[in-house]
Amino acid sequence: MKAIIGNFKLLAIETENQIKLTHGLLSDFNIDVLEKITAQDDYIDNLKTIVENACFSDIYNMKRSPDMAPLNRIRALHIICVNLERIADFCVNIARQTQYLTSKDFIQKYDYQSMFLEIQQSVSRITRVFDHGNLSQALEICRAEFKLDDLWEHTFNILLRDLKKGDEVTNLVTTIFIFRYLERIGDSILNIGEALIFAIMGDRIKIRQVEALEKTLTESGFKGTLGDIDFASIWGSRSGCRISKVSRKKPSGFQAQGIFKEGKILKIQKERANINQWEKICPGVAPKVFGYYEKYRTASLLVEFLSGCTLDQVFLSESSAVMENAMFVFEQTLTDIWHKTLVSEPCPTDYMFQLMQRFPAICRVHPDFLIFHGPREGSHKTIEDRDLIQACHKIEKGLPAPFSIFIHGDFNTNNIVYNHEDQKIHYIDLYRSRQGDYVQDAAVFLVSNFRVPVFDVELRARLNKVSHHFYNVFHHFAFEQGDLTFNARLSLALARSFLTSTRFELNKEFSGVMCQNARILMERVMAHHGKPWENFPFPGEILHYDNESWRHE
Structure with a gap:
């Protein structure tokens, strides 16, 4: 495990360096930097492969144990490293696109700086969050993807407007490709953030589901943090909803175990209304509702965990x-x-x-x-x-x-x-x-x-x-x-x-x-x-x- 973590940290360092080199390349178009970015790609690929092989080897040799934490960390590390390598690949793609720009000044008209800043800040946090298991910072890494999406949408609309003028078409199309790769880096950062959440919480859960869980627990009267609860998926559901069991690790104001359910808003609304109807018909036959939360097109429900x-x-x-x-x-x-x-x-x-x-x-x-x-x-x-x-x-x-x-x-x-x-x-x-x-x-x-x-x-x-x-x-x-x-x-x-x-x-x-x-x-x-x-x-x-x-x- 120590060797895996060591290579993971090297991979994170090299990926962060690729981002910095690519950022610098867009500023001065130095051909030496372009070659350096391309050359580093093979080294990053090799590091990812080393980590991947070690992860699968450890999983294969791992003895069955009720403690899933070591296995979860290995699985999370593998997901993180795959996505770090993907980010490095996107950097190479951006670097190669610069060859189609006829003027190094052209791209300066568009705000790629903000996107690079968000990417660099997020990637620089990854190893620290993994080491310390800081859930709030893992969530911040996830949220970077939302910010990058907003920046991409804003710039894309400007590029479309300029493209309609009919001038500098090659430069504009190339710039669109560059910004699109930056946006796709955000997708990989989101995958990394959710893998960090997996390593910390011990279960695969998306950021919107974590946020829904936080809000729903708050509605139930829960006063602690997500670090105070155990969280475990309930497998076998074909409903399309996220269904998980939550319980407290230590006294924190949370009154009982519960079942957390997150999905499409109409479906969760209907279930909540039906639970209330069942309570009127036959008190106690349905679980009690502890908390409920809505956001956009999804909703979440925390209900009583029924023993038996x-x-x-x-x-x-x-x-x-x-x-x-x-x-x-x-x-x-x-x-x-x-x-x-x-x-x-x-x-x-x-x-x-x-x-x-x-x-x-x-x-x-x-x-x-x-x-x-x-x-x-x-x-x-x-x-x-x-x-x-x-x-x-x-x-x-x-x-x-x-x-x-x-x-x-x-x-x-x-x-x-x-x-x-x-x-x-x-x-x-x-x-x-x-x-x-x-x-x-x-x-x-x-x-x-x-x-x-x-x-x-x-x-x-x-x-x-x-x-x-x-x-x-x-x-x-x-x-x-x-x-x-x-x-x-x-x-x-x-x-x-x-x-x-x-x-x-x-x-x-x-x-x-x-x-x-x-x-x-x-x-x-x-x-x-x-x-x-x-x-x-x-x-x-x-x-x-x-x-x-x-x-x-």
Whole structure:
């Protein structure tokens, strides 16, 4: 590590020198300086390669340890060195552009000095910030990119204005290229600043997310600095939001652990409103909101960290007794919410429309799913998936839900938290909550249980047991409410969830089973069209991954 840091510091020194030489070249156009800049480029490339090889070698030889700090520092160093070398390359590109200027005085009309000053100040801080772990100075390095963007935009507009006059076109185009390289140096400085934040905080996070975290923590009543908290990303989210867990390292006025979420403003606004709505419906089922902050097109939310396990973890890793208890508590919570929020008015469904929207994404991952190469039920003809979906879409228009409830909207098993000590169920990730058909939540839950890529016989049997039990729970609720089209709507909702789930599953055999399940369900709906829907024969075995015998009846 000492050798890596030593070469990193040499690389930073040489890069800073390249910046100074390039700055000087624009002032006096000394051919010797141009050659020196070009000659130094190879040395900088070699230093970067030495650091890169050493970083990967150390990572390879590093023993597994719960302390990730050394690994994070190596990863951060690698990112920093790659970007330092890139900055040096941009300096060479700028130097080469000067050969196309017909007059050394021409570029003096434009303010490149301010951009160089910002670049030099930022690069000169890098090693010091790395050594001392100063988060505020790392943020200042990041902010240099914003300043450089503003300077570039201002100068570019002036250059465009001058270009329209039709004079000195070659000099103006060359000057645009030079300023554009200076602006691109800002992008690399931002990468370096964020790598420094990674080395300090132990997680990859962008500057806008750090600023949002600061503001949101302040809104929550937090009185310390970011150095007082632990910050860890929560992986596996496909929502497009940044989701991380934050907690205090030491007493600092922060009352509890929390989940920090940052993303598009409308999405975060909606989640906040839905959390408040859930609190009115069923106090305690949703996490508490600690803080909220908006800026431009993004927003951030700090909510309570809920202790416990998600249901997928319970089903796969807890004892049978704990699993049975979790299923009981979940069933009681779920049916209580459904009864409490039921509105006795018909509710249109759109499962096939949702599927049509996602169909291009499915085909990008599985282009061979486009055509069903086999006879549809009751026929010897093949049918294209798009035609099948369109046909079911028409049928679905005549299958509204007879009532609505306040649904979760993304009812995967990993969005449901079970606290065994408190015997409570909590819902998380509530952006899509709304009044709608309860069958959507039922289908998403069942398919999220099915699509777990686990093929161990005993674990699969547990998952099958869960699916069988909750299908009966959902069916009983439908029976109680006199919902005669439940099985038909569930078939369409399951088809939607089975097929859309294949976007995230590259195992061809497993994704192929889900695709086949979707087709079978849609074809059964088509075959039954025109008959009483209360007599629709729902194939319950389709919820069991390991039982395929019914397909060959």
